[in-house]
Amino acid sequence: MTVIQRILSAPLNIFLSLLGVNERHFKVLLAAKLKMDFRRPPNSFQSAGKKQTLIKQLFIYAFLGAIMLLSLYRIPDLMLQLSVFYAFLIVFAGTIMLTEFTSVLFDESENHVLLPRPVSSRTLLIVRLIHVLIYIGNITLSLSLPFSIYLAINYGFIALAFLLGVFLCAWFIMLLVVGIYMSLSRLVSASRFKDVLNYLQIGLAIIIMASYQLVPNFIEDANMEQLTFTHAWWTQLVPSVWFAGFVRFLSGMGEGNDVVLFLITIGVTILESVILVRTLSSGFNAIIAESGAGTVTKKKEVIKVNAKQPWLEKVIDLLCVSSVEKMGWAFTMSHIKSDRKLKQQLYPMFAYSIIMVIVFLKPQVNNFGAYMAELGQSSKYLMFFLAGFFGTIGISIIPYTDTPKAAWIYEVASTNKKYHMQSGAIKAVLFTFFLPLYVLYLVPIIWIWGVSVLPHIILGASLSAALAILLVKLQKQPLPFSQAREMVNKGEYTLKMLLGMAMVGVIIGLVYLVSLAHIGLSIGLCVMMPFIIVLCYRLIRSQKVAIRV
Amino acid sequence: MKQTSIHIRGLRKSFGKGADAKEVLKGIDLSIESGQIIGYIGPNGAGKSTTVKILCGILTSFEGDIEVMGIPLRNNAIEVKRKIGYVPENGALYEALTPAEYLNLVGTLFDMSSSLIGERTDSLLKYFEMSQHANQRMDTFSKGMKQKILIIAGLINNPDILFLDEPLSGLDANSVILVKDMLTRLAKQGKTIFYSSHLMDVVEKISDRIILIDNGQVIADGTFEELQQDSKASLEQVFAKLTGGEERVGESGILDEVFKN
Structure with missing residues (x-):
């Protein structure tokens, strides 16, 4: 030295x-x-x-x-x-x-x-x-x-x-x-x-x-x-x-x-x-x-895992286009349920989402009636798109696992539908986290702004979902659970979240402009959105060149 | 008179809490002398690895009393760890490092001088015919090569007790002979070898004493001859008899059913 x-x-x-x-x-x-x-x-x-x-x-x-x-x-x-x-x-x-x-x-x-x-x-x-x-x-x-x-x-x-x-x-x-x-x-x-x-x-x-x-x-x-800043005891x-x-x-x-x-x-x-x-x-x-050390599966967890949810199986059958896609859904959800590190990244985000809503609405207990009336006249419901986007965050952490070597299965699997696993995983995250968050937010939205804003909300939510799917394609995201968690990748998750939210800003602007026009335009666009989302999924599934795991 | 190297009284260990708790070790009592090779065997999930992890200070919460080389393990784990070597079952290595870098790290954690680490690293790599790989990254190694590095890392501090959990996993026939010879030599030097394995033939050949555990309890303890009880049975047969494996062989008809269609 x-x-x-x-x-x-x-x-x-x-x-x-x-x-x-x-x-x-x-x-x-x-x-x-x-x-x-x-x-x-x-x-x-x-x-x-x-x-x-x-x-x-x-x-x-x-x-x-x-x-x-x-x-x-x-x-x-x-x-x-x-x-x-x-x-x-x-x-x-x-x-x-x-x-x-x-x-x-x-x-x-x-x-x-x-x-x-x-x-x-x-x-x-x-x-x-x-x-x-x-x-x-x-x-x-x-x-x-x-x-x-x-x-x-x-x-x-x-x-x-x-x-x-x-x-x-x-x-x-x-x-x-x-x-x-x-x-x-x-x-x-x-x-x-x-x-x-x-x-x-x-x-x-x-x-x-x-x-x-x-x-x-x-x-x-x-x-x-x-x-200016003034010193005070507090x-x-x-x-x-x-x-x-x-x-x-x-x-x-x-x-x-x-x-x-x-x-x-x-x-x-x-x-x-x-x-x-x-x-x-x-x-x-x-x-x-x-x-x-060895963990003991709780008895109630065993019951939960074994329990069949017929309604969910029907939904999965309806939303997935192939058996590989269904497998991608099931595989992702079992991973999320059992991977503690994944949960440690995912769950705090829902707290942020809810806090963000409270911040946007700035509830005022004093003069509550006037506050509610004023809020009902504003376009602040558009801000829910930002809070709702937290529900898509799980998509960006799906590729990472502590056992990337297990991804050899992608290499040996006798299917040319590898990327159906990817689209299945995205569907699972959107259905399990994104959709319930929006359903939850519909309660205050309808209470404050009424059902008339519903087409705008559906439009914004659909655009957010489409954006989340497109980001997977644009960022060439690897297949689910195929990449090691590396220190140098830390920070990427937060970064993706910030960049994604910046793009949601554009969606807010677009929906705001649409909201200024006749309601028919919103309804028309809402009708088109399922087709756009289906197209986005096709883009994911159609990837031919395998990303080496 | 030989010194007692490991003394265990009423060792119990549970995972989980309340109604979900599972007791893995249900009161183990053992006394092991220095210079012995102990074959620690049992079916999957019997509690072998848990015992080894507790003795090595990896798991710190347990019931009962343990003394290693006369030092109470509870509250003195660091002191105990200085006297032991541990060879885990699978690649618990920093694989992005080279053997030289990894062994330097392990040696430093034992507060060895750089020159002593270098000397031991060279000698042990030579013994295991790994010298030419000293500066290659271990993530390119085969399973057997990684296992050799794990064994070397377990020996680098010249431990009084060597704990081995399935140490022959992935080793070729020549390396197995080498390790068996090494264990016998180390025992002659007065070191205690605590050898946990499923490979009955190796345990049978090298162990001075065999401890069989099942369902968290010691069900047999003695030399191979004592376990045979005047029969000419192999250790595998003794094991199957004591742990109910003979009955399970009868259930193999299930397999025929599975592949019928």
């Missing part, structure tokens, strides 16, 4: 020894993990390597950051700009931690490699945390890059402090989420933990998303060009304000209270790290060991 390397690694070594982590174990494990992340599978026929995939993804995140800058640019007050940005970052990093990296943290696939060796819970937890942080850090830094350039041009040195704040912010939210997980593990047994984790994820998703809504609502209601309780104060203080632009915010940022981050690693980490090995 060179002198420079020693100097550079000194802070990390101090940090590790403070946390009581075995430095040598930590370094060898992290190095091995990073090495494996970027090694291409020997039989890979992908044109781009893993590094290129990651770089492409980070570039798109930077583009999203640039779009976000457009709204931040209008805020004249630096402190407020920073607070809003960090609030967004906290929600974003929290979301990605909940939906994409929770499964990495509690991954049991390496139990037989690590658990028989003398590695402490503390070391193993911190290795996984830093491993995840590297990826979340990359994503959040990419997202923050446009804003940091803006800050560098306008304020100079503050950009560096801002980027350091971004890193600390990602660490803060990660530790907060994991701290809550590990606190929960104290209340339930290690074997029970994996069962309750999904519920906790959904709960946390709701809390994170709901808390964020305070900021944009506040801004939306005010004249943005004249907003602002010191808001994490995004801590990081904003941290940045201003560190860059020498701090005012009165910023030193307090700086100290809170540093203090909370250190305290969080110490509490998590020194106190809560002790049961970590037990959690992953018991998660990976």
Whole structure:
């Protein structure tokens, strides 16, 4: 090791020894993990390597950051700009931690490699945390890059402090989420933990998303060009304000209270790290060991699996065009029911969907009658298309599994209808998640806007479904459960969700324009939609060149 | 007098909770001396792998008391792990790494010096005729080659006790001879070999003591000769007799029915 390397690694070594982590174990494990992340599978026929995939993804995140800058640019007050940005970052990093990296943290696939060796819970937890942080850090830094350039041009040195704040912010939210997980593990047994984790994820998703809504609502209601930040006692309780104060203080632009915010940022981050690693980490090995151990199928689950649902079988017969497509449907649903990692990604999304509806509608308890009357006159029902699109998200995670080798079945199956599996899988997700979500949303929609908007809703829902199917074709999505879950692909799911939602924005615009015309146009388009959807499915099924698995 | 390397009292283990709980181990008592080769056998689902996983500190929640090399396993798992080697049944490897990289990782986790890791890696790879593959990625290896790396990884820390769960899986005939010879030599050095397997002929030939478990309980424990009970039965026949396998052979008529049409 060179002198420079020693100097550079000194802070990390101090940090590790403070946390009581075995430095040598930590370094060898992290190095091995990073090495494996970027090694291409020997039989890979992908044109781009893993590094290129990651770089492409980070570039798109930077583009999203640039779009976000457009709204931040209008805020004249630096402190407020920073607070809003960090609030967004906290929600974003929290979301990605909940939906994409929770499964990495509690991954049991390496139990037989690590658990028989003398590695402490503390070391193993911190290795996984830093491993995840590297990826979340990359994503959040990419997202923050446009804003940091803006800050560098306008304020100079503050950009560096801002980027350091971004890193600390990602660490803060990660530790907060994991701290809550590990606190929960104290209340339930290690074997029970994996069962309750999904519920906790959904709960946390709701809390994170709901808390964020305070900021944009506040801004939306005010004249943005004249907003300034004023210190108040309660602002010191808001994490995004801590990081904003941290940045201003560190860059020498701090005012009165910023030193307090700086100290809170540093203090909370250190305290969080110490509490998590020194106190809560002790049961970590037990959690992953018991998660990976033999599970007992609950008696009621056995009954559920064995139970025939004649109505569902009839629906599947009606909607599927071939036996392979039916198999694709059944195969996908059994996977979703039994794959915990898949559920960990999928279920928090429904919490986001419902929260999004509440945010759009902004229910006001005071003067409820006037509020409802005003809402009924608006076109806010169009916003349900965004919330409904969450029901399609499952489609983008279907290709990933822990057992990609099992996909040899696609290679040996004596059928030329491989892609019927794909269309069957899409139908299963749309029928099981997308359709019920819309049916659920029809209740408030009809209550508030009446049945007259029904054609618009059906049109928007159908267009969303068609978009979801087309995205599979456009993105050349691999066959169901044929790809390994790779660290470099993490972030892709959230990215697809954001890009998909941007496209739903176009659908909202289209339906709005249609709603301005005679209702007959909507009804006519609704009649056409089944044909369009059938065409989209044909596109999926007609793929001839097999994607090598 | 020989030292007791593994001491188990009232070992119980359940998966699941309440009405859905399934008791996999139902009170196992064992005392194993150093230098013995223990053949740990039983039908599928009898609790063999669960026992091994508990003894290796992989599964941490269990009832009963376990001492490994005189150290209570509960609350001292790290200390116990330093003294054992574990060879799992299937490729529990970081396959994207090379054997040299993987063995360096495992050795480092045992706090071995880099030079000692290098020496042992070279010698063990040579013993298993894998030296020429030291720097190739393991995801290109055959099942048998991966199994050899697992065995080497289990030995790299020079353990006092070696736990093997189906170690011969995928190995060719020459490698099987090599492993059998290795186990005998290690036992002569005073190491305890805890060998869990379905391959009765190997267990029969190499084990000093055979422990048969079924349905989470020890149903037979002794030397091969003691288990034979003056008969000339093979271990396979003894196994079938004790675990009800002989009766199940009669049910093979089902197969004829299945393929009738």
